[in-house]
Amino acid sequence: SQTIHQWPATLVQPVGSPLSLECTVEGTSNPNLYWYRQAAGRGLQLLFYSVGIGQISSEVPQNLSASRPQDRQFILSSKKLLLSDSGFYLCAWSGGTSGYYEQYFGPGTRLTVT
């Protein structure tokens, strides 16, 4: 069966510090990978998606970036965090035997920028 991991689970970072969130998927190959952000009490905002190694599409211009160094690894980064970067970050994947329809989400990382 497929599983998706995200770490860390929670993170408190000062403004201006760097960020690195990691997501890995097990049990499938060639997944599409996604990064979402959910601000407190708000809906889901797609940040990046990737259909293959090194292929990143950005949905929202901002100070965040994403990379996919391996087939099942997706990293969200920032060089300098802003207060507005606080939120709940969710990684998701699609593909495998169910096709590239529904997305399956990880447990999320709760980021607080102080």
Next chain:
Amino acid sequence: AQKVTQAQTEISVVEKEDVTLDCVYETRDTTYYLFWYKQPPSGELVFLIRRNSFDEQNEISGRYSWNFQKSTSSFNFTITASQVVDSAVYFCALKGKVEDYKLSFGAGTTVTVRA
């Protein structure tokens, strides 16, 4: 452009009551896919169901049922005999043709089931 509207922001019910969550969508695609997700307080989004646009058959899974009506562009979700564990935020989502990689999510409906 694709759009999903969940007009109900919050719904509060007493345990054992039925609750129906509305979802209305807009798309120009002739083939599309609709989804429901549950987000419990822990935060992880849990996939509940996918419905293809060419399959209007309604579906029941335990206490959950879904009513897809293409004529009104709606994909409503009913929880029968609600339980406290059903308390969560529920999201409706839409995806266009297969090579469209993105899901368009509604704003979500917060369901609170009181004991």
